[in-house]
Amino acid sequence: DLFTATADLQHMLGAEKNIVPVINDYIEAEQERLEQLKKFAEEYNTRNAEAQEVGTEFVTNPINAFLLIKRLTSEWRQVEEMMRNNHAHRFIKNITVRREENEVKFPGEEDLSGAAIALLRLQDVYKLDTHDLANGMIRGEKVGHKLNTHDVFEVGRAAYNAKDYYHCLMWMQEALNRLENENPQTIEESEILEYLAYSLYQQGNGNIKWYEDRLDGKELQGDLPPVVNKRVEWDGIPERDAYESLCRGEGKKPTPEEQRKLYCYYKNDRPFLKIAPIKVEIIRHNPLAVLFKQVVSDREIAVIQDLARPKLKRATVQNAVTGELEHASYRISKSAWLKEMESEVVARVNRRIGDMTNLNQETSEDLQIANYGLGGHYDPHYDFARKEETNAFKTLGTGNRIATVLFYMSQPDLGGATVFNKLGIAFFPSVHDALFWYNLKRNGDGDMRTRHAACPVLLGVKWVSNKWIHERGQEFTRPCGLDEDVYERFVGDLSPTHRPI
Ligand SMILES: O=C(O)CCC(=O)C(=O)O
Numbered sequence: 001d002l003f004t005a006t007a008d009l010q011h012m013l014g015a016e017k018n019i020v021p022v023i024n025d026y027i028e029a030e031q032e033r034l035e036q037l038k039k040f041a042e043e044y045n046t047r048n049a050e051a052q053e054v055g056t057e058f059v060t061n062p063i064n065a066f067l068l069i070k071r072l073t074s075e076w077r078q079v080e081e082m083m084r085n086n087h088a089h090r091f092i093k094n095i096t097v098r099r100e101e102n103e104v105k106f107p108g109e110e111d112l113s114g115a116a117i118a119l120l121r122l123q124d125v126y127k128l129d130t131h132d133l134a135n136g137m138i139r140g141e142k143v144g145h146k147l148n149t150h151d152v153f154e155v156g157r158a159a160y161n162a163k164d165y166y167h168c169l170m171w172m173q174e175a176l177n178r179l180e181n182e183n184p185q186t187i188e189e190s191e192i193l194e195y196l197a198y199s200l201y202q203q204g205n206g207n208i209k210w211y212e213d214r215l216d217g218k219e220l221q222g223d224l225p226p227v228v229n230k231r232v233e234w235d236g237i238p239e240r241d242a243y244e245s246l247c248r249g250e251g252k253k254p255t256p257e258e259q260r261k262l263y264c265y266y267k268n269d270r271p272f273l274k275i276a277p278i279k280v281e282i283i284r285h286n287p288l289a290v291l292f293k294q295v296v297s298d299r300e301i302a303v304i305q306d307l308a309r310p311k312l313k314r315a316t317v318q319n320a321v322t323g324e325l326e327h328a329s330y331r332i333s334k335s336a337w338l339k340e341m342e343s344e345v346v347a348r349v350n351r352r353i354g355d356m357t358n359l360n361q362e363t364s365e366d367l368q369i370a371n372y373g374l375g376g377h378y379d380p381h382y383d384f385a386r387k388e389e390t391n392a393f394k395t396l397g398t399g400n401r402i403a404t405v406l407f408y409m410s411q412p413d414l415g416g417a418t419v420f421n422k423l424g425i426a427f428f429p430s431v432h433d434a435l436f437w438y439n440l441k442r443n444g445d446g447d448m449r450t451r452h453a454a455c456p457v458l459l460g461v462k463w464v465s466n467k468w469i470h471e472r473g474q475e476f477t478r479p480c481g482l483d484e485d486v487y488e489r490f491v492g493d494l495s496p497t498h499r500p501i
Pocket residue numbers: 370378383406416417418419452453454455464466
C-alpha cells in the first residue's frame with residue numbers, strides 16, 4: 001500500500017516517468033512492423049492489378065497459377081505471422097523486469113481504492129462538494145486536474161466496493177451529469193446506471209424505476225424524484241460530527257478570561273537551558289498543554305526524515321483485547337522507529353526532550369517518525385493504555401505512557417490538525433515546534449480529557465515525530481500523589497495545585 005505515505009507517492013512519480021520511453025520504443029517497433037505490412041499490401045495490390053489486366057487468361061499459365069497459389073499460402077502465412085507478431089508482450093515483460101530490478105514500487109488495486117476512499121474521507125471531514133472536487137477544486141481553489149467521467153465513476157465504484165452507498169450515490173450521480181457533456185465518452189452510461197440503481201435501493205429510495213426505465217431506454221416520465229441519501233453512522237463513535245468540525249477549525253476559541261491566563265515563558269530550569277533556554281507557549285490549563293517553540297531544526301528534520309524513509313511501514317494499532325498489532329483504516333500513515341544509536345541527531349533530540357519535559361528519558365520509547373499519506377489520519381484515541389488493555393506495554397516493563405511529545409516536522413498546507421476531542425481544541429501543525437501534554441493524572445490514572453486525533457491531511461505533507469515517555473523513573477521528576485484533581489501550572493511543576501490559576 002503506497003497511498004498511506006506521501007514519501008511513497010513521490011517515489012511513484014519516478015516510476016511514471018520511466019514508462020514514457022518504454023511506450024515510445026514500443027510505438028517505434030510497432031510502426032516498423034506496420035510499415036512492413038503496408039509493403040505486403042502494396043505488393044499484393046500491384047500483382048493483382050497486373051493479373052486483372054490480363055484477364056482470366058492469366059491463370060491458364062502454370063507459372064502464374066503457381067505464383068498466385070503461393071501468394072495465398074506461404075506468403076500469406078508470412079503476413080499472418082507479421083500481423084500476430086505484436087511486440088507488446090516483449091515490452092510489457094521488459095518493464096516488469098526493470099521495475100523489479102530497480103525495486104520500483106508500483107501501485108495496485110488496493111492503492112487505487114485506498115486513494116478513492118481517502119478522497120471520500122476528505123470530502124466528509126472538510127465538507128467538500130462532489131462537483132467541485134471532481135473539477136479539481138478544493139476550498140474554491142484549483143489544486144488539481146479535472147476528473148473525467150471514468151475517473152469519477154472509479155471513485156464511486158470504490159465506495160460501492162466498500163459498501164459505502166452514500167458516497168457511491170453521490171459520485172455516480174456526478175458521473176452521470178458529467179457524461180452528458182463528454183465527448184468522446186469515457187464510459188458507458190449503462191454501467192453508471194447499474195451502480196446508481198443499486199445504491200439508490202440500498203439507501204432506501206423508491207425511485208429505482210426511473211433509472212431502470214432509463215437503462216431500458218424508455219421514454220422518461222419527468223425528472224428524477226428527490227433522492228434520499230443519508231450518511232451512515234460512524235460505527236460506535238458518536239463523536240464524529242464534533243471531531244470533524246474541530247478538524248475544520250471550528251473549535252472553541254478561549255474566552256478573554258481564559259486568554260489572559262495563557263502566556264509564553266523561557267524555560268531555563270536545567271543546566272543546558274541556562275545558555276539555550278526553550279520558549280514555551282502555554283496553550284491551555286488543566287489539563288496543561290504546551291507548545292515548545294523552535295525545538296527542532298531544518299537540518300535535524302532532514303536527517304531524521306532520511307533515516308526514517310527506508311524504514312517507513314504502514315502504521316499498526318494495538319488490538320485492545322489481544323494486544324496484537326494490526327492495520328486499521330482508522331490510522332492511515334506510515335511510521336518508523338529510530339534508536340538513539342543510529343544517529344547523533346536522534347540522541348541529541350532525545351536529550352532535548354529531557355530538557356524540555358524534565359522527565360527521565362531512560363524509560364521512554366524510541367523516537368517514532370510518522371508520515372501521513374493521502375487523507376492520512378488517526379481517529380480519536382488515547383496514547384495511554386486503558387485499564388482493560390492489560391497487555392499493552394507489558395513487555396516494556398516501564399509502566400504506562402505518562403506523557404507525549406509530538407514534534408511537527410512539516411506543515412501541511414490544509415488540514416492535518418491535532419485535535420483534542422474532549423477539550424474541543426485543534427492545533428494546526430507549526431513546523432519546528434512540539435506539542436506536549438501529560439497523559440496520566442498524578443495518581444497514575446489515565447486522563448480521559450487527553451483523547452485526541454490526527455485530522456486527515458487535505459493538502460500537503462505531514463510528518464510528525466512522537467516521543468512517548470513512561471511512568472518508571474519519574475519518581476522524582478513527576479512524583480505520584482493520591483490526588484487526581486491537581487494540575488500542573490507549567491512544565492515540570494513539582495507542586496501541582498487545586499487552586500484556580
Ligand atoms: O499526528 C498527530 O497530529 C497526532 C498523532 C498521534 O496522536 C499519535 O501518533 O498517537
